[in-house]
Amino acid sequence: MLTSFPLDDLITTQATAYDPVPSLFGGIIGYVLVVLALWPVFTKAGKPGWGALIPIYNTYLLVKIAGYHGALVILYFIPLVNIVVAIIVALGVGRAFGRSAVFSILLLWLFAIIGYFIVGYGRSQYVGPGGRRDTYPGGAPAVA
Known part of the structure; x- marks a missing residue:
């Protein structure tokens, strides 16, 4: 004997499978954590701390801190x-910030929020863009 496919059960399950509320709160919590982590990093590097609030601008500031073109x-x-x-x-x-390549790969790329909390709130000191100590804040080479 043929039985019908329980289509009503399938439709009901699919209609209630996605709830956007946890995603929204998770995104807001993630955003707040990123801002809290990046603000002191930017401040230590002499960049505006409020730059952590603006999504693409904060990436631009990180690229500049890393010593690359915007x-x-x-x-x-x-x-x-x-x-x-x-x-x-x-x-x-x-x-x-005077950190090793292993620290950079593991904690500034793979687990970025944790790494930026360590750099921002820890004892790391800003050396210069990309770690170059031989430049003035304006970017001109130092005269020996």
Whole structure:
């Protein structure tokens, strides 16, 4: 004997499977954590702390702290390329605060929020853009 497929059960299950409220609250909590982590990092680097509030501008500030041209932010919009660029920028930010490559890869790229909390609220000192100590704040080379 043929039985019918329980279509009503399937439709009911699919209609209630997605609830946007947890996603909304999770996104807001994530955003607040990123702002709290990046604000002191930007302040230590002599950048405006409020830059952590603006999504693409905070990436621009990280690229500048890493010692690269601001146009590098455009590469974040290209799939797969953005992963490589994020690793390069994380290494640059790590050098700018006197951190090792292992710290940069693990905590500034892979677990970024934790790493930026450590850099921002820890004892890390800003060395210079990309870790270069031989430049003035304006970017001109120091005279020996």
